[in-house]
């Protein structure tokens with residue numbers, strides 16, 4: 001059976017790290033409040049010369065290098081972002097050009113914080129159907145550009161960054177096959193006013209700023225994530241006890257703790273980077289994955305579960321054998 005196997009990971013962060021103390025000089029907040037309510041201590045903020053495409057290109061180069069491929073052999077690029085360089089063309093095509101790839105498929109996916117899961121689902125389907133052989137799946141964001149820096153309820157929560165994986169279509173046997181084993185995705189547009197940007201090309205003609213009713217998003221996140229994790233585990237015939245590593249969307253340490261508790265998963269099996277990166281939206285899952293691959297925690301053969309929930313609402317989960 002053809003499976004989409006993760007053969008390389010990479011990530012990139014803007015040069016500048018910003019502490020909670022620095023934010024407390026701009027808005028009425030404190031390091032204590034942010035750490036206690038979210039687990040966040042730091043985030044990286046992009047300089048004017050650091051863009052969604054430049055961070056994505058850096059992360060992609062590292063993933064391609066880890067895979068040991070020539071960039072030109074990539075025939076599919078799916079880039080998840082809610083903060084594209086421009087309204088069009090797709091940021092994926094800018095990355096494609098930066099990498100020196102030609103003629104393959106390249107497009108963006110917009111599912112906000114779940115964007116990377118959506119991108120994995122789409123790329124996996126295309127690889128298994130034979131439309132491409134080697135895919136670059138990227139999550140890249142510069143949320144600092146759409147934050148209202150006067151609004152303490154949102155500006156302390158987000159950061160910029162990018163993560164990437166290379167997926168290769170490989171023939172795998174039936175015994176413990178490597179690759180993406182299942183992905184389940186959902187959306188419920190009835191909640192799209194709980195987390196949104198108040199602008200856009202077709203409405204205001206402006207880029208707009210992020211608005212969120214945090215407490216309500218939190219409540220939905222815990223319920224939806226538990227449900228989709230149950231679905232994807234059932235589909236692959238695994239139980240939570242089989243999971244070697246959970247790589248969750250890094251929105252809030254309390255959501256991660258609640259999700260792990262619902263699965264009865266020890267905290268040591270949860271990759272947690274929210275403290276240093278904050279919420280990087282579509283970049284957060286591949287960024288956390290790359291951190292744990294590079295520090296040697298996640299190894300070939302491990303059963304890894306990826307999950308995310310975000311604006312839309314959208315949510316999803318994947319089970320992957322590394």
Ligand code: UT7
Pocket residue numbers: 028029030033034037038113152153154156157214215216217218221251252255279281309310311
């Ligand atoms: O990535 C997409 C998914 N997004 C998420 O998953 C985010 C989910 N939501 C959350 O993570 C949490 O709801 C937040 C971190 C956003 C907020 O935490 P909370 O425990 O739900 O706090 P709250 O919104 O209920 O606010 C509690 C208090 C309020 O004051 P009052 O009304 O009780 O007097 C806020 O005004 O904390 C106040 N507050 C702050 N205080 C200091 C809100 N933001 C801040 C702040 N510093 N930055």
